[in-house]
Amino acid sequence: MDKAAAKITSFIASNAAVYDWISQSIWENPETAFNEEKSSAIYRERLADSGFQITEFPEMPHSFMGEKGSSGPVIAFMGEYDALPGMSQRCSTSREPVSPGAPGHACGHNLLGMGSLAAAEALAYAAQESGIPIRVRYYGCPAEESLGRIPLVKAGRFNDADAVMTWHPADVNTPHRYTTSANLALIFNFTGKASHAAMAPQTGRSALDAVQLFNLSLEFMREHVQPGVMLHYVISNGGDRPNIVPSKAASFLYIRAPNAAVIRSVAKRILKAAKGACLMTETGYSIEIQHGKCDYIPNDTIQDVMAQAMRGIPLPEPAEAERDFMKTLQATVPKADRLATLDPIGAPRELAAQVWHDSCGDFGRGKRIGGSLDTGDVSYVAPTGQMNAATWPIGVGAHTWQSCSASGSSWAFKAARWAGACLALSGFMLAENPALLEKAKKEHRRTAPPYRSTMDL
Numbered sequence: 001m002d003k004a005a006a007k008i009t010s011f012i013a014s015n016a017a018v019y020d021w022i023s024q025s026i027w028e029n030p031e032t033a034f035n036e037e038k039s040s041a042i043y044r045e046r047l048a049d050s051g052f053q054i055t056e057f058p059e060m061p062h063s064f065m066g067e068k069g070s071s072g073p074v075i076a077f078m079g080e081y082d083a084l085p086g087m088s089q090r091c092s093t094s095r096e097p098v099s100p101g102a103p104g105h106a107c108g109h110n111l112l113g114m115g116s117l118a119a120a121e122a123l124a125y126a127a128q129e130s131g132i133p134i135r136v137r138y139y140g141c142p143a144e145e146s147l148g149r150i151p152l153v154k155a156g157r158f159n160d161a162d163a164v165m166t167w168h169p170a171d172v173n174t175p176h177r178y179t180t181s182a183n184l185a186l187i188f189n190f191t192g193k194a195s196h197a198a199m200a201p202q203t204g205r206s207a208l209d210a211v212q213l214f215n216l217s218l219e220f221m222r223e224h225v226q227p228g229v230m231l232h233y234v235i236s237n238g239g240d241r242p243n244i245v246p247s248k249a250a251s252f253l254y255i256r257a258p259n260a261a262v263i264r265s266v267a268k269r270i271l272k273a274a275k276g277a278c279l280m281t282e283t284g285y286s287i288e289i290q291h292g293k294c295d296y297i298p299n300d301t302i303q304d305v306m307a308q309a310m311r312g313i314p315l316p317e318p319a320e321a322e323r324d325f326m327k328t329l330q331a332t333v334p335k336a337d338r339l340a341t342l343d344p345i346g347a348p349r350e351l352a353a354q355v356w357h358d359s360c361g362d363f364g365r366g367k368r369i370g371g372s373l374d375t376g377d378v379s380y381v382a383p384t385g386q387m388n389a390a391t392w393p394i395g396v397g398a399h400t401w402q403s404c405s406a407s408g409s410s411w412a413f414k415a416a417r418w419a420g421a422c423l424a425l426s427g428f429m430l431a432e433n434p435a436l437l438e439k440a441k442k443e444h445r446r447t448a449p450p451y452r453s454t455m456d457l
């Protein structure tokens with residue numbers, strides 16, 4: 001393991017300039033979900049130059065797979081590259097958009113895609129040097145902030161992978177032991193009959209009445225669903241004017257639950273509630289499924305390997321200017337709010353007193369976070385592992401101006417390269433030890449139910 005770690009670290013160090021250029025370029029040209037044309041091209045061109053065979057997938061624009069090697073186990077890494085709308089921010093310690101209203105990399109996917117690329121290239125190199133047969137894959141996964149890789153999973157693109165790994169920029173270094181919530185996002189469109197609200201109310205049937213009764217039914221339902229179910233909604237269409245009985249109105253709802261099976265059982269009852277609202281108001285309804293994700297099933301065998309790999313790759317040291325940057329940036333997050341990133345994943349609260357995470361933790365076993373990840377669907381079809389790397393100061397959460405700022409910093413680029421090295425070493429350890437890989441697959445067969453997307457009600 002030490003020899004492989006050295007090979008991987010030196011390979012990534014010798015390519016650092018290219019990797020940092022990728023992190024920087026994608027951060028400077030943020031492309032939102034489904035629009036990642038340039039970001040995807042950067043990865044495809046780089047991988048092709050490094051000897052990877054590129055296959056573009058028809059299921060989603062800007063999705064692809066790069067593969068190197070012709071025999072041996074398939075070890076795959078996933079990269080994301082979409083930005084968030086409205087999050088434009090300079091790499092600075094105060095709120096300062098590059099262009100107000102423009103997108104920005106507030107989830108650090110400029111780092112995520114690059115770290116996984118470094119992992120794929122370094123693993124292919126180290127395995128070849130050591131004479132270990134392997135097929136290394138990089139999955140280019142667009143639109144993570146929206147539909148995500150669900151169409152790729154449904155098309156069976158991950159089915160033959162022996163192990164799939166990824167990472168996420170964060171404020172701590174830890175294997176991703178915790179699970180995530182399954183979710184389903186859907187719009188209930190109600191249709192009634194317009195009329196003058198004062199002159200002929202008796203001839204109108206209000207779609208907004210149906211929306212309100214439907215939403216109210218959700219409030220009563222909350223008490224009688226499985227523990228851990230969350231329902232959040234907005235009225236996405238409430239009509240146009242008070243003096244027109246609304247013929248169209250809509251409720252945009254997210255259902256979250258501990259797992260995909262619970263999503264399906266709750267969704268069935270919610271459909272009944274929508275029917276009930278229609279019956280009461282003499283309206284009709286239709287649903288539009290926006291997106292939906294399964295819960296994440298961490299593969300302990302792979303997570304253990306990742307924990308070991310993280311301890312086997314020395315953490316980078318921030319330069320003085322990087323320390324100052326992180327300290328000033330962290331100060332913009334109120335002390336009490338810093339626990340919001342630590343508590344949900346079971347990280348020790350004492351960490352809130354530090355500026356950056358200078359060691360490797362191992363948090364989150366048995367925990368579930370409220371948010372959802374499309375890695376969840378992948379974990380239903382292949383043994384899957386994840387880790388977090390501290391690219392941001394402690395207490396800086398994803399989807400904030402601070403995380404966007406930090407994701408464009410030289411410190412984040414270093415930390416992302418470290419994450420890439422940890423993933424590569426994890427892949428190496430799995431590929432050189434067939435018994436370990438078999439253990440991961442056996443665990444997967446035991447823990448993952450048959451796959452069905454939460455979008456398929």
Ligand SMILES: [Zn+2]
Nearest residue numbers: 107109144168
């Ligand atoms: Zn993200």
